[in-house]
Amino acid sequence: MKQQKIKIGILGYGNIGRGVEIALRNSEDMELVGIFTRRDPLIIKSVYCKNIYSVNELEKWQDKIDVLILCGGSATDLPIQGPKYIKMFNTVDSFDTHSNIPKYYAEMNEKALANEKVGIISIGWDPGLFSLNRLLDNAFLSNGKTYTFWGEGVSQGHSDAIRRIEGVVDAVQFTIPVVESVEKVRSGTNPDLTTREKHTRECYVAVKDGYDKGIIEKEIKEMPSYFAEYDTFVHFVSLEEVKEKRGAMPHGGFVIHSAKTGINNEHKQLMEFSLNLDSNPEFTASIMVAFARAAYRLALKKDYGAKTIFDIPLKLLVAKSEEEVIKELL
């Protein structure tokens, strides 16, 4: 008897949604049953999926979708969509507004339990894989210090902030770890680093004719929380150059933990997890697809509620039997 495939729905067809569509091609135990969009389904150019529907039809799909992957953003989409759709579907999302996660978790957990659903939240690489490494660091060597560096890569939020400035046509912002600080951390000296010492910000900006570049540059560099606390470099380039720089949205970063063990704390111990990604959204999407497999399996076991990466036995992520996992991966 052929095993039933896990039926996946995609909500929201931006960079992440498209990444999920692509990642599902490599997942033989899953099938994509439909992409749901707030836009007119007829104008969506998908990679291969022909089943594109209006989000308004989603309610009717409750029996036909095992896991709905929420591909919207954390600012405005997920706070509405998460609590709405967890009542109807098992979900996976990438909610990443760190300070609001406890509130979002509580709301998702309550509704998931009430409706016997599984909602895996805050999945991706940060929060997500980086969180997992921070947890392991803390678990094993709790007397050490954990450093998270992001980049070199495109920060969507910072690029958006520049684009909101009057006169800017397009912009892309690269977050870059300060090499000297990274080396200091890797040397095991556990330095105290200021915001400025950890990352620099490089901005590639295309402006409309007639606007004063000096004023725009000043506005960027003095923008509070986004740029004022950093060494920020602004490069005025053409619209084409901005697009080229953006590429597939490369990103990456590393979590480094530096601690000491021994009778007199005489032994340095260094743990590091790093990512170097040509495409941030496609990688994030690949992670979400694996967690959709876990959501399906948790639901089968009636282990309902909101879950984070910390709650899930990680064997649930792979399309392998218990025996294969032990034999091939342990």
Place this chain on the structure above:
Amino acid sequence: MKQQKIKIGILGYGNIGRGVEIALRNSEDMELVGIFTRRDPLIIKSVYCKNIYSVNELEKWQDKIDVLILCGGSATDLPIQGPKYIKMFNTVDSFDTHSNIPKYYAEMNEKALANEKVGIISIGWDPGLFSLNRLLDNAFLSNGKTYTFWGEGVSQGHSDAIRRIEGVVDAVQFTIPVVESVEKVRSGTNPDLTTREKHTRECYVAVKDGYDKGIIEKEIKEMPSYFAEYDTFVHFVSLEEVKEKRGAMPHGGFVIHSAKTGINNEHKQLMEFSLNLDSNPEFTASIMVAFARAAYRLALKKDYGAKTIFDIPLKLLVAKSEEEVIKELL
């Protein structure tokens, strides 16, 4: 009301046992109730623990120990001690003979279930943390290729193999990753690497007077499975130099996963986990202590049986509440 501490026993007082003793000093939610040894308890020089007993008394401690950490070796100790003590205690061990893990797992699982105990097996960094990374690599980017490199560091097994040669007083063997191969892997070209292309072996050997160094060198270099398939370098040094080189048994290594995503697999994605350890046994011991916490919590939930790192929600490793974990680490 003060929370009860988790009561830990150590079985076997070698490098790992000593590392566990040290690691427990940093774990406020645990207390070390005793070290159990096959040697005469009176000759054991512990770091701080005064409660040192003969292993023969262990059976009487079933009500006084929550988790017994098995600090013996995989070759001869654990295959006996694991199945014996899982009948009486929740256990954590570092069983690392890869090819025998399925058999060991099955035996431990059966006995653990029959006696309502939790036995967490094969804990450390490989198997252990490296396994976890191999699993994540496979889960997220299953079309990629995973490479495990060990070193630079001391291989206990290879050092022992040299010491068994007649005329050798002491020896220490360093496993060293081949830099060019590591760089090739990191560049995303997914090379096929032979055993020789992945690691070299450096041996520091002290010999007795009157033995022919040429013969000993030849014997090392031609030893099947241990050295014959590698570029092996032999250095004859004094006994003091061997001890100095060995130090606290430094080790480390990295798991690198290189894969592609995109409509036409046009985007390279690189994941890497690495360790750089001054003391291999102290690090391994620190991991085992965190898993002892998980074993205790699983037993409280009556989630009995043998477990690997793949089976355990990782939040069980840290001495923090659910809320703290989400707020501080996610």
